[in-house]
Each structure stands twice: as C-alpha cells, then as structure tokens.
Amino acid sequence: MAARIRDASGSDPETTPRGLGVLLGARGISYAGDTLSMVALMLHVAGATGQGLAVAALLLAGDFVPSLVAPFAGALADRFDRRRLMIGCELAQALVVAAIALFLPSLWLLLALVAARAVAGQIFQSASRAAVPSLVPAEGLAAGNARLGLVTNVAELAGPLLAAALLPWLGTRGVLAADAASFVVSAALLTGLPRIRPSVLDAESLWKGARTGLGYLARHRTVRVVALGFCAVVLCTGVDDVALVVLAKDDLRAGDSVAALLLGAVGFGLTAGYALLSGHAGRARMTVLFAAGLAVSAAGNLLTGALAHVAGAAAVVFAMQAARGLGIAAIDVGCNTLLQRLVPDALLGRVFANLYGAVGAAAALSYVAGGLLIDAAGAPATLIIAGAGGVTCALLTGVALRGRRVD
Structure with a gap:
C-alpha cells in the first residue's frame, strides 16, 4: 500500500x-x-x-x-x-x-x-x-x-x-x-x-482550487472536527506567551532572565515530546494522541495560573509549561499524521495550508482578546480562564473524534 x-x-x-x-x-x-x-x-x-x-x-x-x-x-x-x-x-x-x-x-x-x-x-x-x-x-x-x-x-x-x-x-x-x-x-x-x-x-484555476480546498475542509467531518478543535484550543490558550511575561514580572516579581526561562520552558517540553514520539508514536492512535495533546497543552496553562502563588512558583510554572510543550508535540504529530492518512494526496497541500492558516488567525485573535483580559483580571486569572476553556474544547474534540479510527 x-x-x-x-x-x-x-x-x-x-x-x-x-x-x-x-x-x-x-x-x-x-x-x-x-x-x-x-x-x-x-x-x-x-x-x-x-x-x-x-x-x-x-x-x-x-x-x-x-x-x-x-x-x-x-x-x-x-x-x-x-x-x-x-x-x-x-x-x-x-x-x-x-x-x-x-x-x-x-x-x-x-x-x-x-x-x-x-x-x-x-x-x-x-x-x-x-x-x-x-x-x-x-x-x-x-x-x-x-x-x-x-x-x-x-x-x-x-x-x-x-x-x-x-x-x-x-x-x-x-x-x-x-x-x-x-x-x-x-x-x-x-x-x-x-x-x-x-x-x-x-x-483548476488558482481561485477555484482554493475554493475546492476550503470546501473539502468544510464537508469532511473528521477533518472539520480536527480543524475546529485545534483552532478553538489555540483561540483559548494562544495568549499564554503574553501572560507569562506579565506573570513573571508582576506576580512572581522576577527579572528578565526568569521571564525568558519561563518562555523557553515549552521548548524543552517540545524537544522531549518529539524525541519520545519519534520512537514510540507508531504505537498510538492518532485521534487519541491529537485530542490528548490538546488537553495537556491547555491544562498546562490552567495549572500555571492556578499554582502561580505556591511556594517555589517559578519552578512550578516552568514544569507546567514544559508539560504544555509535551502536549503541543502530541498535537503536531497527531494532527499531521492524521491528515496525511486521511486526506487525498491531491488535496493535502490545501488542507494543511487552510488548517495552519486558521490556527495562525486564531492565535492572533487570542493575543488581542487575551491582552484585554490580562489588563482586566491579571495574568493568573487569564491563564486559568484560558486553560479551562481550552480543556473544555479539547474534551469536546475528543468526544467528536471518538470511534473514528483512521490509523
């Protein structure tokens, strides 16, 4: 095959x-x-x-x-x-x-x-x-x-x-x-x-080809669920980079070096996650891996906000953001593999472009809305609200994908 x-x-x-x-x-x-x-x-x-x-x-x-x-x-x-x-x-x-x-x-x-x-x-x-x-x-x-x-x-x-x-x-x-x-x-x-x-x-003409790609994304149920779930979680949680800077400066009273370290924590988690999945991803169901990654990435922000004032908060926040990186690696591998197995090759470029274009737009909206929320409620509350919304969207995505095995 x-x-x-x-x-x-x-x-x-x-x-x-x-x-x-x-x-x-x-x-x-x-x-x-x-x-x-x-x-x-x-x-x-x-x-x-x-x-x-x-x-x-x-x-x-x-x-x-x-x-x-x-x-x-x-x-x-x-x-x-x-x-x-x-x-x-x-x-x-x-x-x-x-x-x-x-x-x-x-x-x-x-x-x-x-x-x-x-x-x-x-x-x-x-x-x-x-x-x-x-x-x-x-x-x-x-x-x-x-x-x-x-x-x-x-x-x-x-x-x-x-x-x-x-x-x-x-x-x-x-x-x-x-x-x-x-x-x-x-x-x-x-x-x-x-x-x-x-x-x-x-x-097809470039214009008609673009319309065909958007139409496929809208019509195919599993692909649509993946796209909507991914964008919804990013819309909820994309503000985390902004919130982490404010959290480090205002709530943890930390300097620039600590803020930079917290921002880099997700990168350590991503590296570990990709390294782990490069040897073991073939054993997982991609629908489960994708939905679990959404949940873990959102829960990392939820716990970051909830634990921001415990003893040793900087270390705890670093650990939660590293865990979030593990979740993002699972999202990336699960989503890409799922689509590569599911979408016809002749449409694959359009599906990937439309999906990640929509994710980028969701992140931009999250920056704007999240920035307003940070000003109104503070960084910890923003991370809790964003994380809770992301976990809810991840669970709904998992339910919608349940039983849809494409591995």
Whole structure:
C-alpha cells in the first residue's frame, strides 16, 4: 500500500528514506536562519522606532498575513511538483531577506517584505507537510513527523542563541545575510529530493482550487472536527506567551532572565515530546494522541495560573509549561499524521495550508482578546480562564473524534 501511494504521487520509492533526511536537513537549516533573522529584525525595529507597536506589527506581518492567503498557498502546493515548489520558495525567501539586508528599508516597506517572505514560507510549509507521505512508508509517518518536529524545534531554539552570538560581530545586516545564505543552502539540499508530484495535478484555476480546498475542509467531518478543535484550543490558550511575561514580572516579581526561562520552558517540553514520539508514536492512535495533546497543552496553562502563588512558583510554572510543550508535540504529530492518512494526496497541500492558516488567525485573535483580559483580571486569572476553556474544547474534540479510527 505504501509503495502504491508513493508511486502514484510520482516519487521514486527506492530513494525515499534518503529523501526524508534531505528534508530534515533543509528544514533545520531554514528554520534556524529564519529565527535568527526575526530576532535581529525585532531588535532593529525596536531600536529604530522605540515603539512596541512597531514590533507587534512586525510579528503580525510574519504570522498573520500568511493566514490571509492560505487557501491559495495550499492550491499551489497541489498544483506543481512539490520539490520544485519548495526550492522556489526557499530561493524567493533568500532574495527577499537579501534585499532587507542590503537596504534595511523604512518600517512600512520592511513590513511588506517580511509579509512576502512569510507567504513564501507558508507555501513551503504546505508543500513540505504534503510531501512527507511520499518520503516514508505509511507505517513510518508518525515517526517521520516527530523527527521533522524535533529538528524544527531544535532549530528554533538555536536561532535566538545564534543571534546573541552573531549580532555583536556581524550586526543586523550580517545576520540577515546569513539567513539569506541559509535559504540558499536549504534550496541546494532540496535538489537531492526525488520528484514529488501530487497524485492528481490540480488543473483548476488558482481561485477555484482554493475554493475546492476550503470546501473539502468544510464537508469532511473528521477533518472539520480536527480543524475546529485545534483552532478553538489555540483561540483559548494562544495568549499564554503574553501572560507569562506579565506573570513573571508582576506576580512572581522576577527579572528578565526568569521571564525568558519561563518562555523557553515549552521548548524543552517540545524537544522531549518529539524525541519520545519519534520512537514510540507508531504505537498510538492518532485521534487519541491529537485530542490528548490538546488537553495537556491547555491544562498546562490552567495549572500555571492556578499554582502561580505556591511556594517555589517559578519552578512550578516552568514544569507546567514544559508539560504544555509535551502536549503541543502530541498535537503536531497527531494532527499531521492524521491528515496525511486521511486526506487525498491531491488535496493535502490545501488542507494543511487552510488548517495552519486558521490556527495562525486564531492565535492572533487570542493575543488581542487575551491582552484585554490580562489588563482586566491579571495574568493568573487569564491563564486559568484560558486553560479551562481550552480543556473544555479539547474534551469536546475528543468526544467528536471518538470511534473514528483512521490509523
């Protein structure tokens, strides 16, 4: 079955084990460089404008704008050879970042360039997630997704450390140039992949193809439940990064180093979760893994708020956020594997793009609504309310997925 699926998608079965390693290397290099440059740009914008709003606009350009074009990004991933599309996206990002490094433009032009880079990244992500079933046998999908998550998370953790080490030596322009080079290296690595054509090349117009992808997401019950459950939990709990900063500063009376440590706790949990799942995910039912991950990630925030004033609160908060990272790893592996097994290959790029675009929009709404709630009720209460809402949504998602075995 796995070989038939790979043959239908146009890739060479004999080269697929090496193909996953190539994708792992390319994504790791690309993510590390991208995180590195985003840190440099945030510091540059903060120093040049002195406005927190400008930094927030930079983050929205990178995170929210791609959500607006997600249906079209997914349609492209189902329309062309995914290897060539990924290479093109990496080279496009290299050109955009090189332009930013060369000119360091004014804020509005910078936001436009960051948004353009993020859109290319969105297309790359959709194509890369849709490509995984062509690179590993069906029984190895969960482990393959876990390894991709592990490499990506380690790269994202390394980005700020690299920025701290390189900025004093290279400056903003030099760091951005290093990011541009990382995209070129990633593109070069991706040339080692086998061809990865969708099983049925989408012959519809881009607009109609986008509508088809949205229609599938709305009509297919299990996919719809996964998307709604994921977005609902993120909408409830996405405010946690903002709340943790306020919690550390106002409630724990801690300094910047403790606040940074608490924010990084989820990364430690993610790394441990992906490492664990890379060896054992194949034994789990993906519907159960996904729903359990939603519940654990939300419960981590609930317990963070509830235990914020106990003795040794900083250590407790760190542990709860690390546990939350374990849950997020389970969400990622469970969701991606579920969709790769369930959705036809010809629609897979659109489903991934639409889902993660909607998740990004939910996170943006959570930042806004959660910020208002923090001002009104404080960080601990916000985390409790958000966590309780997230746990409720996770339980409802688990009930809706009960009995739907697609493993």
